[in-house]
Amino acid sequence: MRFTTKTMLMALAGSTMLAGAASAELTGDLKIFLDTSNPAPRATMEAMIADFQALHPDLAIETTIIDRDAYKTQIRNFLTADSPDVATWYAANRMTPFVNAGLFEDVSDLWEEPEIAEALASTKGAMTIDGKQWGVAYTYYQWGVYYRKDIYDELGLSEPANFDEMKSNCQTILDSGRKCYTIGTKFLWTAGGWFDYLNMRTHGFDFHMELAQGQVKWTDDRVKQTFANWRELIDMGAFVDNHQNYSWQESLPFLVNGEAAAILKGNFAVAPLREAGLDDSKLDFYQFPEITPGIELAEDAPTDTFHIPANASNKEAAREFLRHVVSASVQTEINNGENLGQLPVNSKSAVDDDKFLNEGFAMLSENSPGGVAQFFDRDFPAEMANEAMQGLQEFMVFPDNLDDILKRLDKVQERVYQ
Amino acid sequence: MTAIDPTIAPAKSERGWYKRNEIAVTPWLFLAPAILFFAFYVIWPIYQSIAISFYDWDGLGEARFIGMDNYVELMDDSAFEVSLWNNLKWLLFYLLAIPGGLFIALFLNQTVTGIRIYKSLFFFPFVLSQVVVGLVFSWFYLPNEGLLNNILGFVGMGPINVLGDPTMATYGIIAAGLWPQTAYCMILYLTGLNAVDPEQIEAGRLDGAKGWKMLWYIIIPQLKPATFIAFVVTIIGALRSFDLISIMTNGGPFGQTRVLSFYMFEKALSEYGFRMGYGAAIAVVLFLIMLVFIAYFLWSMWSEEKGR
CATH class of the missing domain: 3.40.190.10 (Periplasmic binding protein-like II)
Known part of the structure; x- marks a missing residue:
């Protein structure tokens, strides 16, 4: 073309x-x-x-x-x-x-x-x-959480400031018969966004970059801590079912139809969501909340x-x-x-x-003191990113496979960064 | 003045080199374009692939010779193992297209009004692009809205997510592939059935053969050429399965539906790939598997010809 x-x-x-x-x-x-x-x-x-x-x-x-x-x-x-x-x-x-x-x-x-x-x-x-x-x-x-303001208002929720609020919000949303987050992981990279944020919020920007540069092992306890936080959300049922079947575009209708309340995504999601009928009174944005207190917030941009x-x-x-x-x-x-x-x-x-x-x-200019990351598949070497994102998808479907996945990623890491 | 012996010299110059060797040379002249193209586009790339498979090369920088390291790594690569098993599943289950095609052909081999329309309707999936087939089937399999789950729900069975479940996804894709492939086999058998000798059927009937016996002992042996072609195209189709996987699951969930050709593409040419040597090593393994079948096909064609 x-x-x-x-x-x-x-x-x-x-x-x-x-x-x-x-x-x-x-x-x-x-x-x-x-x-x-x-x-x-x-x-x-x-x-x-x-x-x-x-x-x-x-x-x-x-x-x-x-x-x-x-x-x-x-x-x-x-x-x-x-x-x-x-x-x-x-x-x-x-x-x-x-x-x-x-x-x-x-x-x-x-x-x-x-x-x-x-x-x-x-x-x-x-x-x-x-x-x-x-x-x-x-x-x-910027990346961040785009959410259905009307649903939050209906349930009396406000934008979460920390992980506990994020989870309690999510529980309320789940109780109302909706899912908290929509995501489509068919093409893998969307899961990379979630890992970026969870890892940067749990251990900070510098740790995330050390992992990207291969200085930290995937089986490191700190990485496991990030996955443990993620697992809390997965075990709650926070994410839409069968996300491995959908592309990110195919995951948007859940948000538009009100079957899910939010999506973690880059600003490019706004245009299709507006086109699908979510005006500014229904769609709003918040920064991914703090997880470990005291860790400087860092963003994907x-x-x-x-x-x-x-x-x-x-x-x-x-x-x-x-x-x-x-x-x-x-x-x-x-x-x-x-x-x-x-x-x-x-x-x-x-x-x-x-x-x-x-x-x-x-x-990005005022509230991102930790630093600005590019994105999972741009910060990690291509081959590492590809294998890791597959592992992230597998983890989201079968969280019990985590140990196996991390061991596999360690092996890839040894080869990629040699 | 030199005396010229008129009997020898002119005779030689009368017929040129080409004229003298016409019978021997002409076939080669006709074959030359094909041989050239085959050598240049098939043999040479095969050689190149094998050569590249001994290097560590990202397609940009210097290639580094690493001997058998790529193959050693393949032995230990669980994704490669999964792809290999999936290739085997494809080879095995794709063959269902042959009996499937045969029975549809037998069913359609009758003269009723509008049979041409029915035949073309059955043949229609083969004309569709694989991409369209893949899309249609992935919609059919959709976990909530898909037709399959609606039907299952109707008979009281729980919803299943065929393409999202690593144990079922490959079979789901093979089923999609069977749809056009069965149509292909059907058309082969329909032509084959035209050539069945009515006298033999008559003779069989006199001897009391009917139903399955008639099919097994009289019809199928006469369909042997059609079966052979159907077998060849199905095996090749199974080994070439790529488009459906790429469209329906993109190799996922977590790489469980890859086959060798898809894995090679992913390693060598996709967005995150560019391990040319490793991809080439996978291609060589795939080539060796194909070689087994090609050798068998050539051998059976050769022995057929000799028997004649």
């Missing part, structure tokens, strides 16, 4: 020539590969690139949009064979294979420029490997990124494009509710006036 928008962009560029008092004279070709294949992100990106084209009329920009899932495998080919000048990807550990293989350009020089160094400080950690920066972030989004491949031919123009993407005004524009509907990475840009974006932004 490839679409070339070059012709359209050229036409656009032509029509905006008059306004183009370009500051820098960039010339040559600029090949941009995007994985933003969903309709809204795609239109957003195309509009943003058109703006960039207008600023640099002498640049021949060629945009290729590749299906998001196909992109994950194709990137390995095009980075080595026929490299674009700019490509999208994900932050943190997901970059590691390409950084290690020398396929991403070191862009630490960009990060030394004052505008970027100050305004993008919050995502610097996620873009850093071996003390160097390998790209820039262009959007991120997956970050999507732009990189310059090492084999790019027009790195000068590519750098200029990266500067353009992360500039305050562009960040405000592309992340607003009509476009990506996510959070801007530039601290000087404005967050769109949307209930969930505001809550998420406040949570």
